[in-house]
Every structure is written in structure tokens, then in C-alpha cells.
Amino acid sequence: MVLQYAPMSEWILPTINRQRCTGCGLCVQRCPTHAVEMRHGAPVIVRPAACSYCGLCEEYCPVGAISLAYEIVPAKEVDDD
């Protein structure tokens, strides 16, 4: 049997607070995979499959309008205690 796993972006994506967003476009400029683009003055995840969940959009947003629900921690950094 071949197991298939859904790409991460099919179940978790950055969320965008349109009320808080100023439309500066920094998240679009910083996105390394071009997953997000400006549409009508606001960012939209136009290529969800391209989102690597890197967190750069969240990091660079000056007003905290785009955020990731989870932090991805490499296994080697997980504390077993």
C-alpha cells in the first residue's frame, strides 16, 4: 500500500486579519515561494500549495496582521523531558 500525505498547506495556512492589515505589501515581498499576492489592496494566499509555512510573512508584518497558527519545531529541538 502507498501512503499519501497531504501537503502541509492543505490543512494549515497563514491567516490574514484584513481589518488590521495596512496593505503595505511587505508579506508579499518577503514570501520566498510567491504564495501570497496583493489583491485589491490586501494580501491573499493565491498559491496555497506553494506555502512552505516558513513564517517570514508573519515575521515581517509590522502590524501583526498575518499569522501562523502553529510553530514548526525541528525534531532535534524538541525537549523530551
Ligand code: SF4
Ligand atoms: S508562511 Fe512563508 S511561504 Fe507561506 S505565505 Fe508566509 S512567507 Fe509565504
Ligand code: SF4
Ligand atoms: S505585511 Fe501585514 S500589513 Fe503589510 S500587507 Fe502583509 S498582512 Fe498587510
